[in-house]
Amino acid sequence: xxxxxxxxxxxxxxxxxxxxxxxxxxxxxxxxxxxxxxxxxxxxxxxxxxxxxxxxxxxxxxxxxxxxxxxxxxxxxxxxxxxxxxxxxxxxxxxxxxxxxxxxxxxxxxxxxxxxxxxxxxxxxxxxxxxxxxxxxxxxxxxxxxx
Numbered sequence: 001x002x003x004x005x006x007x008x009x010x011x012x013x014x015x016x017x018x019x020x021x022x023x024x025x026x027x028x029x030x031x032x033x034x035x036x037x038x039x040x041x042x043x044x045x046x047x048x049x050x051x052x053x054x055x056x057x058x059x060x061x062x063x064x065x066x067x068x069x070x071x072x073x074x075x076x077x078x079x080x081x082x083x084x085x086x087x088x089x090x091x092x093x094x095x096x097x098x099x100x101x102x103x104x105x106x107x108x109x110x111x112x113x114x115x116x117x118x119x120x121x122x123x124x125x126x127x128x129x130x131x132x133x134x135x136x137x138x139x140x141x142x143x144x145x146x147x
Contacts, residue, residue, distance in 0.1 A: 028070040082118035
């Protein structure tokens with residue numbers, strides 16, 4: 001296979017992984033929104049005053065986290081993204097063969113460390129930004145007004 005074909009194929013795979021990451025985040029956001037709506041409906045049915053205080057504030061903070069399946073899926077997607085991205089940079093966009101890229105053990109160790117660092121940064125930045133998109137109940141002391 002020609003070098004340009006390999007590069008185009010790997011870039012297409014990177015774009016597909018980016019789409020999968022966005023779909024995973026969108027799925028988790030919709031799951032979190034439905035859990036918050038269910039929790040709000042249950043507390044609205046139990047309260048008749050003008051404002052409500054959530055008895056389980058800690059439960060609301062747990063809802064904002066990704067599920068285990070979402071974390072695992074996102075982690076695998078971030079790891080595959082970082083492996084392909086680092087391979088493209090180390091091989092100088094397929095000028096070098098894979099054997100040449102990891103010819104000595106120090107190159108392999110550096111490759112693995114960089115991959116895990118990028119995976120870690122990508123995973124936690126995505127989850128952090130997603131958590132910021134939801135209003136925190138902590139700032140309002142778990143008190144909301146009924147509409």
